Amino acid sequence: MQFRSLVLPLAGAGFMMAALPASAGAAPVLSCDETLKSSFATDADTSVVLVKAFRKGEPLSLPGSPASKPGKPADNDVCLVKLVVGPGNRGPANATSTSRGIGIEVWLPARANWNGRVHALGGGGWQGGKAAATDAIASPDAAAIAGGEGAVSSVTDTGHTVGGGSFAMLPDGGINERLWIDFASRAIHEQALKTKALATAYYGAAPRRSYWEGGSTGGRQGLKLAQRHPDDFDGIIANFPALNWTRFITSEMYPQIVFQRDLKGKPLSLAQMDLASNAAIRACDVVGGHHLGYLLDPSICTYDPAKDAAVLCRADGGSNNTPDCLSKTQANAINKIWYGMTADGTVPAPVADNGWKDAESATLPGTGNHKWFGLPRGTSLYAKTFYDMGLDGLASPRGPFLIASDLLALELQDPTIAGPNFVNAEGTGQGRWKQLSYAQLAGAYERGLALQSKFGEINTDSPDLSAFKARGGKMLTWHGLNDEAIAPQGTINYYNRVAANMGGVANVQDFYRLYLVPGLGHGTPNGTANPAASPPNFAPTQMYELLTAWVEHGVAPADVTLRSSGGGVTRTRPICVYPQRVQYTGGNPDLATSYICS
Incomplete structure (x- = not known):
């Protein structure tokens, strides 16, 4: 990729x-x-x-x-x-x-x-x-x-x-x-x-020791090794993993289908998406009376742009008279992108369900109307870091995330569904994904699940890691809470399913620990829509050193301190072993000593 x-x-x-x-x-x-x-x-x-x-x-x-x-x-x-x-x-x-x-x-x-x-x-x-x-x-x-x-x-x-x-x-x-x-x-x-x-x-x-390290597909690969080939590696780093492959990648087409069906094929502009995302950050990022510039915990943010006069156009009852203002239909489209894919294109009010309820469940989503998770509030919806390199994020106005349109073609066994990069003797991609209804996208989602045996069991979603634990393997995962490509809720849901399958969180933490990192994106140091955000990040070798210490010296990692120095200001922040969350206790919100894990 x-x-x-x-x-x-x-x-x-x-x-x-x-x-x-x-x-x-x-x-x-x-x-x-x-x-x-x-x-x-x-x-x-x-x-x-x-x-x-x-x-x-x-x-x-x-x-x-x-x-x-x-x-x-x-x-x-x-x-x-x-x-x-x-x-x-x-x-x-x-x-x-x-x-x-x-x-x-x-x-x-x-x-x-x-x-x-x-x-x-x-x-x-x-x-x-x-x-x-x-x-x-x-x-x-x-x-x-x-x-x-x-x-x-x-x-x-x-x-x-x-x-x-x-x-x-x-x-x-x-x-x-x-x-x-x-x-x-x-x-x-x-x-x-x-x-x-x-x-x-x-x-x-x-x-003497063998280690695996990967992120995205490399994270999925690490989990597949632990699930299917537990003897291959003593330690595994499986960051922002692309597990639940057909579920989440099919859902990555959802923002584009929202543009086609709700906005009559006219995507939101970059400025409109940034307007809503930064409004969500300002509404939910206050810690100790200060704006962090990113969300410490997007799971508790219920910001609704359809009820914010500052982003709504005057014609829709708002006070924003700039070219970047949002109609109520456009604001609701953003709510849909944040909530995630539904079978019929509906979205509940954010105050009732902001798209995170299923994350804490020990059951895979998808059997009801809510098929998969959306991008967390505050995330750059078009993936600015990659967009500036000529690559398209999920809600890019230039077109779909190519992995997603390719997968749709494979699920529906029709190459013309994909973009022109997809070449096959039966036809080259013609972008026919634009014609799909919400129901047809949901049908592709179900088709992907039905084809798992023919797709090599690509979903990598088995919660049984007992053989990996039994052989003494150790695994670490971190996932950015503003990941622009893979919703972190899927990783949280998987961890909860592993815990339910293996006798509880304490039994899982003996060999597998998860960290959720505010502000980070899909391997990018800032996954938010706020270019001034400077969330603390891992040093290049930090996770690997934690893993080797655990495997070779029995030093199980606990909460970890991260650092950043954006804008000339050094910031530190603890990240916690899930399910603990970072809690502000008082003092300078830019210092790790002002927080605890609980």
Whole structure:
């Protein structure tokens, strides 16, 4: 997905172990040269397609890479190995559904620098990419982990190189079940197996600890590993996870359908969305008599723009006479986006239900009229950080979030539903999503659930993590409360379902802890509509250090202090282990000492 470079912070060392020389009795180690292609043989479906040694300071680029994009110098000596794991999916050479197999890119530190760990990385969106390409490096982040941290690192293309969702549809319009399985679970399992096997063969000793780190799709992948392959990793970071895949991604089309059905195809402007979102922030962000600039807890905010004269146009009884004012219909459209997808396009009054009730439930939403959660109040509805890069958020006036329109085409098995980026022999995307009614969108939602067995069980929503707990695994998740793409309510709901399945929150916190972070977006430092907001954020390696301390030293993380320094002002804030929430107790609202977790 387009967000990959933003959702995955570079992980650092934290609690480094001593370098591990190969033991005297170990099997002969592999060399970082062409001999490795034939020396590393785990099964008939696996082939090594590239081996390349980089010396410290050498640019990390491969022959054929664009000269205009020189690679960053290597931090230390590292070895790059690229694998392909078949069988893939046969078909016409020009079809996006044709694949030779799962590409895996592995980075190995020099033997003297290896800290005994595997630190594998997840991806974003539909993933894809250059993991098997011999002329491009797929993950500079993985290279930096190997060179800087000293851990073996890896990434996968999940079985395709497309980047969009068209790989999952066969040329005849049918479902590409083989690649759905690779994308949903097999590729990340093979990534784990091959990375550890290659490390063992290369160093002559097995890794002491193996870790997974990912956000968005990478977060979903971490949860899938814990659910289906609990022995693959000792510790997992699964941030802002894209679990409940078909549920939440189908619902990501809801803002665009609201524009089509309620506003006669005329989207709200950026200024109108910002007007309403910032009004919600001002109404609900006061702490200790000061405006924070973002919401500490959006779950308790019931701001209603349809009742706010300051945003309503004079023609609708308001006092706003600017071009950015809202009609009552437009204000109600924003309420719908905040509440989330319903089967019939209705929305309750925010004071009665602001869209968060189902989050605290131990039951999956969707059986009633409320199908899924909306974006929390105060969030940038068009995802400003990404919009400025040319990418479209959920309520972008330029068009839909592409992952969502692709999924609709796959659920309805009609490529013309998607945008023009979706290419298939049965037809190229023509944007026919615009014609869908609320009922038809709800039908696509139900179709996605019915197709789980053919979609590789992509939803990743099983609350049974008992095998992962039993093997001693540990997992951490954080989710920004102003996530512009994945509503945090879905993660909260999942955690509550895990607790209900596994004997209560205390039993779950023994191995799996969740943090909800005010103001943060989808891996972005400010997910709000307020450009001046400066919510405290994680340091780049903070979560990884917490996880390794928990796994290797038994130090369970408690509340965590975050920092920011926007506008020259240093701010600190505790974030709490869910279900505790941060409570203001008095003093400077910019200091962590003014809050407790309770």
